[in-house]
Amino acid sequence: MNKTLRQAVIAGNWKMNKTRPEAKALITDLIPLVKDADCGVVICVPYTNLETALELTAGTNIKVGAENCHWAKSGAFTGEISADMLAEMGVEYVVIGHSERRQYFGETDVTVNQRVRAALDAGLKVILCVGELLEQREQGITEEIVSMQTKIALGGVSAEELKRIIIAYEPVWAIGTGKTATAEQANEVNHCIRETVSKLYGQAAGDAMTIQYGGSMNAANAEELLAQPDVDGGLIGGASLKAPDFATIVKAASK
Ligand code: 13P
DSSP states (O other), X not given: OOGGGSOOEEEEEOOSOOOHHHHXXXXXXXXXXXXXXXXXXXXXXXXXXXXXXXXXXXXXXXXXXXXXXXXXXXXXXXXXXXXXXXXXXXXXXXXXXXXXXXXXXXXXXXXXXXXXXXXXXXXXXXXXXXXXXXXXXXTTOHHHHHHHHHHHHTTTOOHHHHTTEEEEEOOGGGSXXXXXXXXXXXXXXXXXXXXXXXXXXXXHHHHHOOEEEESSOOTTTHHHHHTSTTOOEEEESGGGGSHHHHHHXXXXXXX
């Protein structure tokens, strides 16, 4: 598999962490550490930090993302944020379908698809998360699950729009647990996702698709995971909250 056909992207997913002053300190530390990166660098931050992140990263190589968006353009959805609201701010990326949204907030494959649709319509780039539960891995149905999640999420997405999507494979059992998938496990599932994309959109589209791994990726294990032929970057939770650790992962992806 030719990795030069696609860009590696390291994205931080801060989740529900960092007040504005804390965000400012982290981003200020991060900017000089990643300025020479030879990969995409994205920080996906809480809504309340978006403006701070956009201001501080203007003119740098760091792109800013949100962690979710609603599927409707506007309306009576108390507490939600629309894709248009993000796009208007200058936000470039949005994470959709994170397992924590699926697990704690009733997100389904169908609502993930609706949110992907809304994000694309607003001109955003999407980091689409898929991944199996521990029980599903133990039942040997990991590939069916991620392939189904991918197919449903991409329903109605054109080949041209697909170029604005990154897929992040995040095995749920590896998130925040310190249990990383082995490099081989990560590569195997990423490869299966690529084949799913190739079946839907053709080989060239599959080859061009950036597919990240996420789940306890850190400064110590990033290099091995990122060396895999089908692992094109990472979606980083805990380790994205420490500038030196995140920068080490960015460096590993820049090799
Ligand atoms: P951790 O890196 O903390 O395991 O989180 C991974 C993740 O969920 C990124 O979206």
